[in-house]
Amino acid sequence: MSSGNPTLSWSLSEYLPQEEMLEVGRRQQQLFIGIPKETRLQEKRVSLSPDAVSLLTAHGHRVCVESGAGEASRYSDNEYSESGAEIVYDRKKVFSADIIVKVEPLSTEEIGLLKEKQLIISAIQLKARNKAYFEKLISKKVCALAFEEMVDEHGQLSVVRAMGEIAGSTSILIAAEYLSNVNLGKGYMMGGVSGIPPTNIVIMGAGTVGSYAARAALGLGATVRVFDKSLHKLRRLQEWLHTPIYTSVLNPKILAKALMNCDVLIGALRPENGRAPCVVTENMVQKMQPGSVIVDVSIDTGGCVETSELCTHDNPTVIKHDIIHYAVPNIPSRVARTASLALSNILTPILMEIAEQGGVENALRTKQCYQQGLYMYNGVLTSKVIGEWHNLPYSPASLLLGGL
DSSP, rough: OSSSSSGGOOOOOGGGGOOOOOOOOOOOOOOOEEEEEOTTOHHHHHOOOHHHHHHHHHHHOEEEETTTTTTTGGOOOOHHTTTTEEEOHHHHTTTTTTEEEOOSSHHHHTTTTTTTTTTTEEEEGGGGHHHHHHHHHHHTTOOOEEEGGGOOSOOOOOHHHHHHHHHHHHHHHHHHHHHHGGTTOOOOOSOOOSSOOEEEEEEEESHHHHHHHHHHHHTTTOEEEEEEHHHHHHHHHHHHHHOOOOEEEEOOHHHEEEEEESSEEOOOOOOTTTBOOOOOOOOHHHSOOOTTEEEGGGGGGGBBBTHHHHHHOSOOOEEEEEEEOOSSSSGGGGGGGHHHHHHHHHHHHHHHHHHHHSSHHHHHHOOOHHHHHHEEEETOOHHHHHHHHHHHOOHHHHHTTTTT
């Protein structure tokens, strides 16, 4: 039908009812998850607890657990088996899974067991990796997420924060242990009792570790002094604790005076340019009272006490200038069961989300927080930091995922 005027021409179909276009729902993907046993000597955590495995298997997902993977966290193979997991004794079979969930970064031997387009969820610990490590990982054409780089819906580094909370609270319990006569300390009880002055705790750092250390120390009745270079963090700590405590910026003279009278020093300063600032000199340590305790939580990134010496969980302390030094990396592994539960609480929803989105590709496209932790996509390096540091070619994740 036409009016003869080209500007008024139309089609009859324009006036007929049209079909409504509805969004096609994504089909949930059934996951095949492998949980290998951690091989690093100091690592006692496991990535998923039996309860987490039970939830995943109840939703139809397959979980393969290497025998002994949960032993150090007091989880038996039987507990995993009763949760629906398949217990295997062949390490190669665990690494045949589509998704590998670990705590520690893959070892070079484990990289050799990978297959193309596998998804790896683990820590990356960037400072400890070299160029050859990433080149080998690239050759396997896998997809890799660093869980310590992933943020939650509130913009928090959820794994880093959870492990920081554990490390901060545990550092005070460690200090209380070594302050006793049994471990050649001053013989003081952490906190104190009626009629006896409380123990004096100095905490360097008002971040997550320092905040939880302060909370634990105050809960035991100790006197707490917190030092940090950031006034904002100190103010935030005061508000969070709902109690006035001694706070100060990091002034060497004020800090040295506080150390002379303290019973315990907790070093919890965050790294700057890859290394924790070393602000406590050997001269300051020499002037501390004999039998005092230093717990250098920052030893993971070099330590913030000059006299700190890297130790292990089996031999955790050294004594220098009559001061007990505890400088063991990975404090959360000391309380492996608690730390494993904390990891499970974070990783399980991520796995469930990947399944509900129909696979990791859709999850990465729809969830910006997952992209934060992505450093390799099907063999293509997506991390600018890793690429520039090791002179490796990289491509932004947004560019790769936009083409999906």
